[in-house]
Amino acid sequence: MYSLSEEPLITRPQIDERLKELAESIKAENFDMFLSTLTGGFMFTADLCRNIASSKLEIEFIRASSYGDRTETSGDVEISGFEGLNIQGKKVLLIDDILDTGNTMSKMKKTLLALGPREIKTCVFLDKKGRREVDFEADFVGFTIENEFVVGYGLDYANMFRSYPEIWTVRETDGK
Ligand code: 5GP
Numbered sequence: 118m119y120s121l122s123e124e125p126l127i128t129r130p131q132i133d134e135r136l137k138e139l140a141e142s143i144k145a146e147n148f149d150m151f152l153s154t155l156t157g158g159f160m161f162t163a164d165l166c167r168n169i170a171s172s173k174l175e176i177e178f179i180r181a182s183s184y185g186d187r188t189e190t191s192g193d194v195e196i197s198g199f200e201g202l203n204i205q206g207k208k209v210l211l212i213d214d215i216l217d218t219g220n221t222m223s224k225m226k227k228t229l230l231a232l233g234p235r236e237i238k239t240c241v242f243l244d245k246k247g248r249r250e251v252d253f254e255a256d257f258v259g260f261t262i263e264n265e266f267v268v269g270y271g272l273d274y275a276n277m278f279r280s281y282p283e284i285w286t287v288r289e290t291d292g293k
């Protein structure tokens with residue numbers, strides 16, 4: 118069982134305002150490609166793209182999964198979708214929904230660096246700084262949050278709440 122917070126943790130107006138600021142600094146760096154992480158990163162990536170609207174920007178997706186149906190990470194990160202991805206010589210922005218232990222982002226970045234990009238920078242919508250297990254910081258961060266499990270804006274709990282346009286917190290209530 119779970120319970121959803123009564124109010125959003127981060128509201129739509131807050132998200133829209135931050136998106137504009139982020140888009141401005143990201144646009145200034147002239148990335149060749151946004152490489153977005155499915156599934157959680159889809160809404161943030163779409164909003165960033167809308168705010169940047171550059172004719173030459175390539176958009177690609179990879180997939181990472183670690184959580185299953187729980188709110189505690191399993192530790193193992195599965196990454197797929199690198200087959201056929203061409204980032205050679207390109208300046209790439211790797212985008213994910215949230216930076217937690219740091220395992221997913223650092224593993225993805227390592228894998229991508231082996232594919233010969235000109236440069237890789239990273240961008241996450243949320244950052245739970247207090248949870249880091251590996252030494253990793255993102256180049257662009259939307260919001261820093263406390264150690265709470267959050268959903269909405271692409272993020273799920275057991276595949277629920279992804280379509281909510283703002284960020285909410287979820288608590289498991291059955292003692293797990
Ligand atoms: P890390 O490898 O940094 O521990 O975890 C990153 C991944 O765990 C994120 O891409 C996301 O899929 C998932 N994750 C971490 N914290 C949360 C959270 O609060 N809510 C949701 N829905 N997913 C999370």
Ligand code: MG
Nearest residue numbers: 156157181214
């Ligand atoms: Mg993820």
